[in-house]
Amino acid sequence: MTISKEEAKAISELMIAKRKEHVETAKAAQQLVKENNAIRRKLKKALKSGPHTIPQLAEETGMETVDVLWHIAAMEKYGAVIEVGMDEDEEYYTYSLAKGVKK
Amino acid sequence: MTEPNEENKEKDVKNNSEEPITVHVDELKDAVEKEIADAGGEDIKIGVYVCQCGGNISDVVRTDLVAKELEKFPNVVVSRDFIFMCSDSGQELIKKDIQEKGINRVVVGSCSPFLHETTFRKAVSSGGLNPYLYTHVGIREQDSWVHADHPKEATELAVHLMEAGVAKARLLEPLKPTEIKAKKHALVIGGGIAGLQAALSIAKADLKVTIVEKSHFLGGRVAQWDTVFPTDEDARAVLNRVIEEVLANPNITIHTGTELIAAKGYIGEFNIRLRQQPRGVSEDFDGLDEAIKVCPVEVPDEFNFGLSKRKAIYRPYDGCVPSGAVIDWEHCTKCGECLKVGKKGSINLDETPHEFDITVGAVVVATGFDPYEPFKGEFGYGEIPEVITLPQLERILSKDGPTKGKLEVNGHPVHNIAMIHCVGSRQKEGVHKPQPDGKVNDYCSRVCCTATLSAAKQIHEHFPDTNIFDLYQDIRTYGRGHEDYYINASKNGVTFLRYFAEEIPEVTKSPEGEKNPVMVKVKDHLTWGYEVEVPVDLVVLAVGMMPTPIQDLIGMLKVSQGNDRFLLEVHPKLRPVETAIAGIVLAGTAQGPMTIREASYAGQAAASKVIAMLITGQVELEPFVAKIDPERCEGSGECVKYCPQEEAIRLETFTEDGRTFQRAVVSPANCNGCGVCVSVCPNRAINIQGWTLDQFDAMVEALAMEVSVLEDA
Amino acid sequence: MTNKRLHVDALVVGGGIAGMQTSLDLGDQGYQVALVEKTASIGGNMVQLSKVFPTLDCASCITTPKMSSVHHHDNIKLLTSSEVQKVTPHGDGFIAEVLLKPTYVNNDTCTGCQKCEEACPVDILDEYDYGFNARRAAYIPFPTAIPYTAVIDMDHCIFCGQCIKACPVPDCIDFNMQPEVIEIETSAIVISTGFKVTPYDAKEEYGAGKFRNVIDGLMMERLLAPTGPYGHVLRPSDGKLPDSIAYVQCAGSRDLTLGVPYCSRVCCMYAIKQAMLLAGALPMADITIYYMDIRTFGKQYEQFYQNAKAMGIEFVKAKVARITEVENQDLNVRVELIDENSQVVERHHDLVVLSVGMLPNYDPQAVFSIDIAEDKFVETPYYHNSPAATTRPGIFAAGTAAGPMDIVDTIVTAGSAAADVAAYIQSHNGHKAETAVETQTTVAERSVDHD
Missing domain, CATH: 3.50.50.60 (FAD/NAD(P)-binding domain)
Structure with a gap:
């Protein structure tokens, strides 16, 4: 799918106009995306060293386990993370970065 | 006409040998190609679809590998796995492949055919193919669910089963359902609340309804209750509202004191023989109180559950429908005392039951319960x-x-x-x-x-x-x-x-x-x-x-009972009021315990199905019936002898080229495709359409083939 | 101004299992049906369930083919993302004003390729998974959605334009899409607006909403579903495989303090079903059900209950007084043992499921002018005789809009409502059965000028 310069310009003009109609929600969503991206970067960095459980990731990143679980589930759903096994006590699953995922 | 027999003999020898039969893919390929060439070379293109069932199958069976393996088989043009084949997008896949890849046979491996064979037939049909160019393979109930602990073997089994499906699909032929005219008339068995509600709803859709009630009065169990929960209404008030509407509806005919004594036929045309007991007392009899007084017979009153006695001339309660009294023929001694009171000629103790026939398109079983x-x-x-x-x-x-x-x-x-x-x-x-x-x-x-x-x-x-x-x-x-x-x-x-x-x-x-x-x-x-x-x-x-004991009726209608003895629906969610016999539906407590409200719901739901079946005056029957190969039939008559259905198969005399001989003829509407005739025919002259012997042979050969699916993993 | 008007025999409001079945039953009888669904896909609550009792069929296996049949039925016109706003009498029937809400994606051209979803950078809580997982702002509601088309969630959009750029179909995504109002002229209406569950945090002493490992029955359905958020049953607090799971029955039903005095009918069976599925998924886990009365009243339900007991599920007749969080976000459950003269004991679990009950999902009084009963569900005044009829002639109710019930019962009430609708149409528009099928096979969709 390639897009011409004109088309790209039209899209961005439309988006600017639409953002003006939804200032508050767009701002909040933008903030959310920013936060999510920061968290994802942290999690990906931690996962680079090998498979982790949710509590291990929480400890390394200083996040709450409940938040880690949500992000890992989301990353798994959209293909950035895969489940690879279990920890020794067979209490927690371990997760790795999926092949071809950046950072 | 000896060749086929020779062939059979050969097969028998093969089947009896101790060695397990293994066929390799290449051999099979050659065989199939030859077969196709022999047949004039119809270009068979098979689409294979392996359903993941959202994990129900794919958590155990590697559906991706199964699909990949199936690709290798002759005639398979496309082979895919998908999360839910029964979903809209799954069905779209099939349609697209029919239209774009020109596939002309479809095999889906998924749940049991009981659940979704019809679903996929419809998809195949809306893709423009004959719906019977479809083979359903059960790899959930018959594989992933039962072999959850053995994923490797389960995957191999799936390949085997699917390949058998493909082998069958190669030999499928287009079929046409039998179309028959449907009588726009329903029979409701049972005049209690469920039956009355069903009858009323059917009649309101402008179909004719006949209600038969075994006892001499309408109303069933509800007539016996006093106050009904949760409205604290008088039970009779609830009942009478329905009865009044039923009596006022010109589409409804009621026969009380009437039972089924024979039933045959099929959806659209059931021929029912009824026997009606006489009432013995005319409607305008004016001496009932006196007659009851003089009647010497006393029996427990079933209306009061045996708490009191009644006479052999009686009526259950004031306001009952019909309102006239009746003679209890089982207990009446014909002493004649009652003949002496009231209007002369109102009582006839010599009346006898009369039998009559009706033809209906559908039957509602609303026979109720006994405490x-x-x-x-x-x-x-x-x-x-x-x-x-x-x-x-x-x-x-x-x-x-x-x-x-x-x-x-x-x-x-x-x-x-x-x-x-x-x-x-x-x-x-x-x-x-x-x-x-x-x-x-x-x-x-x-x-x-x-x-x-x-x-x-x-x-x-x-x-x-x-x-x-x-x-x-x-x-x-x-x-x-x-x-x-x-x-x-x-x-x-x-x-x-x-x-x-x-x-x-x-x-x-x-x-x-x-x-x-x-x-x-x-x-x-x-x-x-x-x-x-x-x-x-x-x-x-x-x-x-x-459930009211209705063993005779169950035998006549061939409906099934559950373990709890109540009548069995096809599936509690997919087809909750239908029985396995097309055209026979259930209403009320014959199916299981329920309240009055629930029986009304059920009666109306049953009516909905009946209306849908009969409203166009036309029904279609599945084509899976016996078919005679006239070349092979020698008129042995074995099929006629062993056929468990009535009027499904018969011998007819033909004259061709001055030669007179007998040959079997099937009445498709009466045949239920059980296959008994196939097994007794000495000449391999009968096949069930859609399930032919050649198809079975091909499936067995395919099942015996070696697969090596997991080596690729 | 031009208003589109659709002419049908019956308008069905709500596309859950009740509405779908009513539509199918009417469509099969030859009536023209318009099915209006508020959300972007039909399917209702049932699409979120794992397996369904008492047959343990997977919920999708029952729902998706029905959804597909509705979608492809010649006699059913499907309107998703739509709401009935106003109903006015019209002869013996009604005219309903229906608002078609913009989804910002053209349903007719969207192929469901998910390219927009892949491109969208916004991850928010996915309602389909009760927030346990994420969805995008451009998304397809769930894997078996019908129609299988994308939706843009304007409230969470950052207007980056990535979805438009990714979409392979020209003009399919349309940020300028406007709401539209159409009129539906109909002889009869069926309310099948369904239920929502009692809020799981309504009982403060149970700590749901506060304690991560106190969840409700529908959330557990997602955890158990093969398409669920984690792919396994994991505790929401930290992803641990639970090894001691408790069910608290009547958490939201039969409770005067919550204004829900009635029994919700399904909670006993779904708890038992989930317990059985958990016993399969987590063979080492202990499962306890705290109950007041076990109400397994339906066909084959009692046998189902006895099977669960035989499998080793522990049933304790007790009232749960309070749940507190202890170390590791485990839970302490304080119970009064009814069978032991209300003796109080404390039990330790690492996951608690509240068996929440049912509330009506919609109040039809304002738009449809029908009454609701004391329990807030649609009033069906002809309780025994015409159970689907509401207080207004020509308007009927099916499924949980008229009180809690399970799927089996819902499907039967749908058939009943369809029969009532058919009878109503026949008696108010004359007998047309002989020719009805032919004259009704085409939906006349015409534009009416209202200058």
């Missing part, structure tokens, strides 16, 4: 007169009941009542005495909890000095408005005692001279399982429901 009849001595029933059933209590509370609504038993007033739940329901093997068929009633009868507490409420209202002890396991006041009766009972001072099914309460006669005639002993689990003794004047057994 569970406790064994003699069960909780003292039948031995202690102060032990009665809940239906009997209903009659006692009724103004036209045996005590005219007074709370009396055995002539004594009642102040303390024990009500025992789950009598004849939720029974346990080894604890409870089984029914004559060897089975206990392990089901819940659904309505008795609320019915009991509703009776308790009535007693509290009309006889406020009465103490009620309620012995239960779980109180199941589940329905809309039901819980109020439980809350009310607690407020009104009903004492609840909880027993376990393993330790059922004991009911004994009190020793002479005791104030209360009956003693109930119960281990009450609300108080650490203490044994509590409750002296009472009356014990009411909240008996459950059992």
Whole structure:
């Protein structure tokens, strides 16, 4: 799918106009995306060293386990993370970065 | 005509050899290609689809590998796996492949064909193919669910099963359903609330309806109740509203005192023979009171559940429909006393039953229930007169009941009542005495909890000095408005005692001279399982429901019963009111315990199905019926001899080229495709369409093939 | 101004299992049906369930083919993302004003390729998984959605334009899409607006909403579903495989303090079903069900309950007084043992499921002018005789809009409502059965000028 310069310009003009109609929600969503991206970067960095459980990731990143679980589930759903096994006590699953995922 | 036999012989020899048969893909490929060439080279293109069933299959079976493996087989043009084949997008895949890749045979491996074979046939059809160019392979019920612990083997099994499906698909031919004219007329068996509701709804859609009711009166069980929960309405008022509408509807014909004695046919055209018992008494007879007085015969009155007696000329209650009296032919001695009273010629004791036939397009079975009849001595029933059933209590509370609504038993007033739940329901093997068929009633009868507490409420209202002890396991006041009766009972001072099914309460006669005639002993689990003794004047057994015994009818209509003896629906969610016999649907408590409201719902739901079946006057029957190969049939007549259906197959005499011979002929509408004729034919001259012997042979060969799917993994 | 008007025999409001079945039953009888669904896909609550009792069929296996049949039925016109705003009498029937809400994606051209979803950078809580997982702001509601088309969630959009750029179909994504109002002229209406569950945090003493490992029955359905958020049953607090799971029955039903005095009918069976599925998924886990009365009243339900007992599920007749969080976000459950003269004990679990009950999902009084009963569900005044009829002639109710019930019962009430609708149409528009099928096979969709 390639897009011409004109088309790209039209899209961005439309988006600017639409953002003006939804200032508050767009701002909040933008903030959310920013936060999510920061968290994802942290999690990906931690996962680079090998498979982790949710509590291990929480400890390394200083996040709450409940938040880690949500992000890992989301990353798994959209293909950035895969489940690879279990920890020794067979209490927690371990997760790795999926092949071809950046950072 | 000897060649086919030779061929058979060869196969027999092969099948009897000790060596397991293994065929390799390449050999098969050659064989198939040859076959196609021989057949004139129709270009067979097969689409294969392996369903993941959202994990139900793919958590065990590697559906991706199965799809990949199937690609290798001859004629397979496309092979895919997908999350839900039955979903819209799954069905779209098939349609697209038909249109774009030109596939002309479809194989889906998924759940059991029972669930979704029809779904996929429709998809194939809307893709523009004949719907019968489709093979369904069960790899969930027959594979992933049962082999969850062996994923590798389960995957191999899936390949085997799918390949057998492909082998069959190669030999599929387009089929056409049998189209027949449908009579726009339904038969409703049973004139209780469910049957009446069904009849009314069908009639309102402008179809004709015939109601047959075994007894001489309409209304069924509802006529016997006093007040119905949760509206606290008079049961007769509820009933009469329906009956009035039924009587006023010109599309409905009613035959009371009538039973089925024979049934044959199929959806669209069932031929039913009915037998109607005469009433013996004409509608305008004016001497009933006198006649009842002079009749010397006394029998237990079933309307009052045996609490009173009635004569051999009787009617159950004032206001019954039809309103005239009848003769109880079983007990009438034909003494002639009744002939002497009232208008001359109104009673005819020589009337005989008459038989007649009707033809209908569909049948609603609404034969209802009988209250569970406790064994003699069960909780003292039948031995202690102060032990009665809940239906009997209903009659006692009724103004036209045996005590005219007074709370009396055995002539004594009642102040303390024990009500025992789950009598004849939720029974346990080894604890409870089984029914004559060897089975206990392990089901819940659904309505008795609320019915009991509703009776308790009535007693509290009309006889406020009465103490009620309620012995239960779980109180199941589940329905809309039901819980109020439980809350009310607690407020009104009903004492609840909880027993376990393993330790059922004991009911004994009190020793002479005791104030209360009956003693109930119960281990009450609300108080650490203490044994509590409750002296009472009356014990009411909240008996459950059992289906009306209709063994003859079941035999005639060939419908199935569940383990609980109630009639069986095809599937509780997919086809909840239909039976496995097309054109026969269920309504009301014949299918399982339900309340009046639920029976009305069910009657109307059954009507919905009947209307959909008959409204166009045309029905389609599945084409999976026997087909004769005229080349091979030698008229041996074995098929006719062994066919279990009526008029499905017969021998006809043909004359060709001056030669006269006999040959079998099938009536597709009567054939149910059971295949008995196929197995007895000495000439391999019969096949079930869609399930031919050649197709089976191909499937068996495919199943015997070696697969090596996991080496690729 | 031009208003589109659709002419049908019956308008069905709500596309859950009740509405779908009613539509199918009417469509099969030859009536023209418009099915209006508020959300972007039909399917209702059932699409979120794992397996369904008592047959343990997977819920999708029952729902998706029905959804597909509705979608492709010649006699059913499907309107998703739509709401009935106003109903006015019209002869013996009604005219309903229906608002078609913009989804910002053209349903007719969207192929469901998910390219927009892949491109969208916004991850928010996915309602389909009760927030346990994420969805995008451009998304397809769930894997078996019908129609299988994308939706743009304007409230969470950052207007980056990535979805438009990714979409392979020209003009399919349309940020300028406007709401539209159409009129539906119909002889009869069926309300099948369904239920929502009692809020799981309504009982403060149970700590749901506060304690991560106290969840409700529908959330557990997602955890158990093969398409669920984690692919396994994991505790929401930290992803641990639970090894001691408790069910609290009647958490939201039969409770006067919550204004829900009635029994919700399904909670006993779904708890038992989930317990059985958990016993399969987590063979080492202990499962306890705290209950007041076990109400397994339906066909084959009691046998189902006895099977669960035989499998080793522990049933304790008790009232749960309070749940507190202890170390590791485990839970302490304080129970009064009813069978032991209300003796109080404390039990330790690492996951608690509240068996929440049912509330009506919609109040039809304002738009449809029909009454609701004391329990807030649709009043059906002809309780025994015409159970689907509401207080207004020509308007009927099916499924949980008229009180809690399970799927089996829902499907039967749908058939009943369809029969009532058919009878109503026949008696008010004359007998047309002989020719009805032919004259009704084409939906006349015409534009009416209202200058």
